[in-house]
Amino acid sequence: MAYDDLRSFLKALEDYGQLLHIEEEVNAEPDIAAAANATGRIGDGAPAISFTNIKGFKEAHVVMNTIGSWKNHAISLSLPPNTTIRQQIDEFIRRWDQYPVKPERRDNPAWAENVVDGEAINLFDILPLFRLNDGDGGFYLDKACVVSRDPEDPEHFGKQNVGIYRMEVKGKRKLGLQPIPMHDIAIHLHKAEERGDDLPIAITLGNDPVITLMGATPLRYDQSEYEMAGALRESPYPIATAPLTGFDVPWGSEVILEGVIEGRKREIEGPFGEFTGHYSGGRNMTVVRIDKVSYRNNPIFESLYLGMPWTEIDYLMGPATCVPLYQQLKAEFPEVQAVNAMYTHGLLAIISTKKRYGGFARAVGLRAMTTPHGLGYVKMVIMVDEDVDPFDLLQVMWALSSKVNPAGDLVQLPNMSVLELDPGSSPAGITDKLVIDATTPVAPDTRGHYSQPVKDLPETAEWVKKLNNLLANRKK
Amino acid sequence: MICPRCAHEHIEVMAHSPVKGVWTVYQCQRCLYTWRDTEPARRTQREYYPEAFKMTQQDIDNAPELPTIPPLLAKK
Numbered sequence: 309m310a311y312d313d314l315r316s317f318l319k320a321l322e323d324y325g326q327l328l329h330i331e332e333e334v335n336a337e338p339d340i341a342a343a344a345n346a347t348g349r350i351g352d353g354a355p356a357i358s359f360t361n362i363k364g365f366k367e368a369h370v371v372m373n374t375i376g377s378w379k380n381h382a383i384s385l386s387l388p389p390n391t392t393i394r395q396q397i398d399e400f401i402r403r404w405d406q407y408p409v410k411p412e413r414r415d416n417p418a419w420a421e422n423v424v425d426g427e428a429i430n431l432f433d434i435l436p437l438f439r440l441n442d443g444d445g446g447f448y449l450d451k452a453c454v455v456s457r458d459p460e461d462p463e464h465f466g467k468q469n470v471g472i473y474r475m476e477v478k479g480k481r482k483l484g485l486q487p488i489p490m491h492d493i494a495i496h497l498h499k500a501e502e503r504g505d506d507l508p509i510a511i512t513l514g515n516d517p518v519i520t521l522m523g524a525t526p527l528r529y530d531q532s533e534y535e536m537a538g539a540l541r542e543s544p545y546p547i548a549t550a551p552l553t554g555f556d557v558p559w560g561s562e563v564i565l566e567g568v569i570e571g572r573k574r575e576i577e578g579p580f581g582e583f584t585g586h587y588s589g590g591r592n593m594t595v596v597r598i599d600k601v602s603y604r605n606n607p608i609f610e611s612l613y614l615g616m617p618w619t620e621i622d623y624l625m626g627p628a629t630c631v632p633l634y635q636q637l638k639a640e641f642p643e644v645q646a647v648n649a650m651y652t653h654g655l656l657a658i659i660s661t662k663k664r665y666g667g668f669a670r671a672v673g674l675r676a677m678t679t680p681h682g683l684g685y686v687k688m689v690i691m692v693d694e695d696v697d698p699f700d701l702l703q704v705m706w707a708l709s710s711k712v713n714p715a716g717d718l719v720q721l722p723n724m725s726v727l728e729l730d731p732g733s734s735p736a737g738i739t740d741k742l743v744i745d746a747t748t749p750v751a752p753d754t755r756g757h758y759s760q761p762v763k764d765l766p767e768t769a770e771w772v773k774k775l776n777n778l779l780a781n782r783k784k
Numbered sequence: 785m786i787c788p789r790c791a792h793e794h795i796e797v798m799a800h801s802p803v804k805g806v807w808t809v810y811q812c813q814r815c816l817y818t819w820r821d822t823e824p825a826r827r828t829q830r831e832y833y834p835e836a837f838k839m840t841q842q843d844i845d846n847a848p849e850l851p852t853i854p855p856l857l858a859k860k
Binding site for chain 1: 789799801802803807809811815816817818820822824826834836839844847850851854855856
C-alpha cells in the first residue's frame with residue numbers, strides 16, 4: 309500500500325514497531341538532535357522517534373529518523389521490514405523500469421487549512437525549529453522537497469524539479485538555500501539570474517517517504533520526480549496545485565512555503581554539519597523570501613539528523629544513489645552487473661562488470677564519473693569482476709587485495725569537478741579522481757598470473773542447501 | 785548581550801516560547817547566528833563558544849559565493 313502522506317507512513321512504522329514515542333519532556337536542544345544522532349549508534353533496525361513534549365512549545369510534534377535504518381527504508385517502499393539491502397535495491401531497480409507513471413491531481417489538500425501571507429509570516433512561530441550540531445549557524449530545514457521550474461520552459465512537467473536542499477532559517481520569513489552547482493535547481497537559478505529575475509519556489513515540508521527518496525535521487529534533468537514516485541510506489545502520485553506559484557506540490561504535505569530565491573543576491577550562511585561528516589564552513593549563499601505559508605492544523609515537523617556517517621541521510625541517499633547510476637551505466641554498458649554507491653552519496657562507488665576486452669572495466673569506471681551525479685560526486689570507483697558482489701565488502705576487499713597491482717591498475721585524473729562540500733577538494737570543488745581497477749585483466753591485457761583461479765566446487769551449492777536444512781532442523 | 789559567535793552587539797529577538805517565559809530565540813544582525821537562550825553554554829556564551837566556529841567581519845566578507853552569480857544576458 310502506497311502512503312499518501314507522512315501520517316500514513318508513521319502509522320505503518322508504528323504497526324511494525326518502528327516508531328518510538330519519547331514521552332518525557334525534552335529540551336529542543338540538545339535533546340532532539342542527540343536522540344536522533346543516537347539512533348545511528350544503537351545497531352541495526354533503529355526506529356523513527358517522535359517528540360510531543362518539548363519544553364516551551366504547546367502543540368509541537370517533531371519526528372526524526374523516519375527512513376534511518378534498513379528496516380525503515382524497507383517500510384518506506386512498502387516492503388517487509390526484514391528485506392535485505394540487496395533485495396531492496398533490486399526492487400527499487402525493478403520498479404524504476406515502470407517510469408513514467410502519471411501523477412493524480414487531487415483537490416482539498418489538508419495543507420490548505422491555514423494560510424499566512426507576507427509580513428505576518430514568522431516561521432519560528434509556525435515550525436518548532438531547533439539546532440542539530442554545535443557549530444551550525446542556526447536552525448535548518450533539511451528534509452524538505454523544494455519545487456522549482458525551468459524559467460525558459462516553465463510548462464515542461466519533467467523539467468519541474470523536486471529536490472532536497474538544506475535551508476537555514478535566517479529570519480522570520482527569510483531562508484538561505486544551498487543549490488549545489490551540479491543540481492537541477494542550480495540550472496533553474498542560473499537561468500533566472502542571468503535574466504535578472506527571482507526564481508519562484510515552493511518548499512514542501514513533512515512528506516510521504518517516496519517523494520523524499522525521489523528528492524534525493526539524481527534523475528535526468530527532464531525526468532519528473534512525481535512520475536518516478538508513481539513508479540516507485542506502484543500507483544499514481546497525488547499532487548495538488550500550490551496557491552501562489554501554481555507549482556505542483558505533494559497533496560499530502562504538512563506545510564507548504566512559497567516564495568522566491570531572490571535573484572543575484574548572496575548572504576552569509578552556515579556553517580552546517582554536512583553528510584560528509586564535516587562542516588561546510590560559512591559561505592555567501594542564496595536568499596529565499598517567503599511570501600505565503602499554507603499548513604495543516606497542528607502540523608508534524610519532520611527533520612533529519614546528519615553528522616558523522618552513518619546517519620539517516622545515508623539510508624535516504626544510499627539506494628537512491630545506487631539505482632540511477634546503475635540504470636545510466638546499464639543503458640550504455642549492459643555488461644554492468646551492480647552498483648554500490650552508498651558511501652557518502654557516491655563519493656566512492658563500487659561497480660561490478662563483465663569485460664568485453666582489456667581496459668573495458670576502467671572505461672566503465674570513467675563513465676560513472678561523467679554521469680550527471682558522477683560529475684559532482686563520484687570521486688573514487690572500485691571496479692570488480694562480475695562474480696564479486698559490490699554490496700559484499702568482504703568480497704570487495706578480496707578483489708582489492710588480490711587483483712590490484714598499483715603499477716597499472718590505478719587511473720588518476722587531475723583537477724576534476726566535485727561538490728564543494730568534499731572536504732578533501734582543493735580548491736573547494738576541484739579534486740583528482742581515481743579508478744581502482746580490481747577486475748581480472750583480460751586479453752589483450754595480459755598482466756599478472758590469474759589463469760588458475762580457485763572456484764567454489766561444483767557440489768558446494770548442494771551442500772549449502774544441505775547444511776542450512778540441517779541447521780534449521782537441529783534440536784534446540 | 786553580544787553574539788556568541790562574532791561578538792557583535794546588535795541582537796534581535798526572533799521568537800518567544802509559546803509557553804510564556806520558557807525561552808527566547810535571538811539572532812545576531814551581523815553574522816546571522818541564531819540561538820535559543822536555553823541551549824548549552826558552548827552555543828550561547830561568547831567565552832565558551834568554540835574557537836573553530838567563531839566568525840569575524842573579514843570571514844563574512846571573504847566567504848565564498850555559492851553558486852557564483854552569472855553575468856547578465858545582454859538585453860535584446
